[in-house]
Amino acid sequence: KDGRLTWDDLNSRVQKVLLAKYNLGLYKKQVIDTVGILADLNEQTTRIKTLLAKNAVTLLQQTNTTLLPLKKEKKIAYVAIGAVKEPVVATRLKAENNADIYLFGTKAEVGKQLMDDKNPTIIIDKSDSATAQKLINALFAKGYDAIVVGMHNYSRRPANNFGLSNPAVFLIDKLQLQNNVISIYFGNPYAIKFSCNALNLATAYEDDDITQHAVADWLQGRQQAKGKLPVTVCDNFRFGDGITYNTYFPQAVPEYGANKFRKIDSIAKDAIAKGAMPGCVILAAKDGKVVYQQAFGTTTMGGKTPVTTNMVYDLASVTKISATTVSVMKLYEDGKLDLDKTLGDYLPWVKGSNKAPLKLRDILLHQAGLNPFIPFYREVIDTASGEPKWAYFSKVQDATHQFRAAENLYVRNNWQDTLYQRIVTSKLTATNKYVYSDNDFIFLGKIVEAVSGKPLDVYVKETFYKPLGMVTTTFHPREFMTLQNMVPTEVETHFRKQLLWGDVHDEGAAMFG
The missing domain is CATH 3.40.710.10 (DD-peptidase/beta-lactamase superfamily)
Incomplete structure (x- = not known):
């Protein structure tokens, strides 16, 4: 009644526990089988790390909304700054997007090994500002649709610019101001301080193969960027920042007949023909998916510049x-x-x-x-x-x-x-x-x-x-x-x-x- 057990109750219950253990053979010494124990304990490690990497990719700035996803028909370059070998993300883009790869500041012996393997990767083992400027000029001259700049193998400590050389910082600074460039940091997010004015910017926090695969999937439009910045780096990029949306508008098979859309086309074209407007963009979405998107006409009356679906209008x-x-x-x-x-x-x-x-x-x-x-x-x-x-x-x-x-x-x-x-x-x-x-x-x-x-x-x-x-x-x-x-x-x-x-x-x- 007062909530306490009697000795008889306690003995009875303990006997039940001991009997159960006896029936299971636990009265004998149990030898633990250590064969493969590490693999067993870490069975879920890769899956968990992959899940974390996919959810950690953080998009902080995207001024050019047509830059991603990287489509196969685009002319693409990947510039790896500080990598000691060709990064997995670069290898993926080379194989799947036919991207040109540039390694800046890579040791010569690594470069020779890659070149001996007849790898098309371009090695820039000389790290100085003049060489960096030559690389910039070469990238611009080739007319790439998209240039991905990855910061690899830099120090987690902020001393000496996180181990990034002055030519590397120079290269980062010059490329990030281009509309067709996206900068990605693989490591300590505080290093983003070098890219507070970047037009297109992301970070992934680690530089391992799993993280690089996650970034490659995101660049190719296979997954969303869902991460949030865990620190405040500068006024432009603060704790909690992170753009969470698909790298492209998911398309849907329309539920409506083609005639419905032809009517929209004809209305827009008629308005342009009558001089009501020089051009326009019309988009229709249902349940979060685009069912119709079309650009019409030119940007000015009588002009020659066609309207494209990514152009920005005055509200x-x-x-x-x-x-x-x-x-x-x-x-x-x-x-x-x-x-x-x-x-x-x-x-x-x-x-x-x-x-x-x-x-x-x-x-x-x-x-x-x-x-x-x-x-x-x-x-x-x-x-x-x-x-x-x-x-x-x-x-x-x-x-x-x-x-x-x-x-x-x-x-x-x-x-x-x-x-x-x-x-x-x-x-x-x-x-x-x-x-x-x-x-x-x-x-x-x-x-x-x-x-x-x-x-x-x-x-x-x-x-x-x-x-x-x-x-x-x-x-x-x-x-x-x-x-x-x-x-x-x-x-x-x-x-x-x-x-x-x-x-x-x-x-x-x-x-x-």
């Missing part, structure tokens, strides 16, 4: 939804934003104005009474000539004109304060009435920055775009991709008077930089 006012609105929703969801609070509660610089009491809820609904549009640019345009007043602009970017409005047109830094003052002092229209306004979202963008402590472009990239693998969704696209990857927005005739290509469409946003 223009869709930015209000894809950046500002989702940011407000996220901050509200996190309990950091109250929709019934006012502009004055979050933005001290509007206090004392007629904007201070406006509620965020009304601003989101476009019924706060803000002006729909303030033509800021008219103040800085000479009415007689139609040219910019150069007191406010510069043709070159300098310390006092850092904000780009268009090609050869940079806005004076302190003009932003004037723009905000124009909005704050503007008259209100009728409240509780829907009036679509750009100014609503200028205020909301500033609130996102005030609450998050980050610029709007940084906040949305870190919170939404990067985790979702939206690698080409960005502000200031000229800083991240080439013009050839972008479709021009329009020929603007009243302010900047030029073809807008990689610059923001809205005149007001352009004035804000």
Whole structure:
């Protein structure tokens, strides 16, 4: 009753245990068979290591969305920096993708052995900057569609640049800035510090054969990159970063008849023929798989550059939804934003104005009474000539004109304060009435920055775009991709008077930089 066993109960139960052991023959000394014991104990090791390697591959940056997967028809090169022998990943790409292999900084005797075997691998055993530059020139001259640069056999310790020679660092730095190059680190992720500006970047944490097979599978589109960075290396690559999506859009056999798609084709072609647009890309997906993707026309009216499916278009006012609105929703969801609070509660610089009491809820609904549009640019345009007043602009970017409005047109830094003052002092229209306004979202963008402590472009990239693998969704696209990857927005005739290509469409946003 008090929860304790009697001696009789204990003896009875112990006797049962001893009888069971006796019946199993355990009263005799058991000799353990050690033959093959290591193999038995490690039976699952390879499987587990393979699983870990596949899940560890971490994609950190992919500016060129057409670079992967590596297709057999592409002209491919693999540059192994620091490898003491031809890496498994290079051997795989050579056999399966007909890739050219370059070993940089490899010992001469290894090189001779490979060459004696009539291996087509190119050995660069002389490691100096001049040789590195010659290799760069040779790679560019051959016109490769994709160049994979693998960092191998470097030290786990950060001393002396992780054991990477100065010519190796020079080679890494020059190649990583090319749109057709992806850099991959096989080892300590802190070495990524040499590639914080890389356009395409991945890491795999180990340099063994199993890891290299996993990377080869990923490069060829056989698996996803699922890893997350376990450390913060630099501002661009922080703890938890990792783009998790397929290296290609999985295709599906469409459930719809070909006639349905022919109708889409004919609508697009008809719009182009009638001059409604120069070209477009149409994509349809179902259940996460692409069932239709097609590019039509050219990038400009009467132009000769055909639109391709990987080109980037200007989202223009869709930015209000894809950046500002989702940011407000996220901050509200996190309990950091109250929709019934006012502009004055979050933005001290509007206090004392007629904007201070406006509620965020009304601003989101476009019924706060803000002006729909303030033509800021008219103040800085000479009415007689139609040219910019150069007191406010510069043709070159300098310390006092850092904000780009268009090609050869940079806005004076302190003009932003004037723009905000124009909005704050503007008259209100009728409240509780829907009036679509750009100014609503200028205020909301500033609130996102005030609450998050980050610029709007940084906040949305870190919170939404990067985790979702939206690698080409960005502000200031000229800083991240080439013009050839972008479709021009329009020929603007009243302010900047030029073809807008990689610059923001809205005149007001352009004035804000």
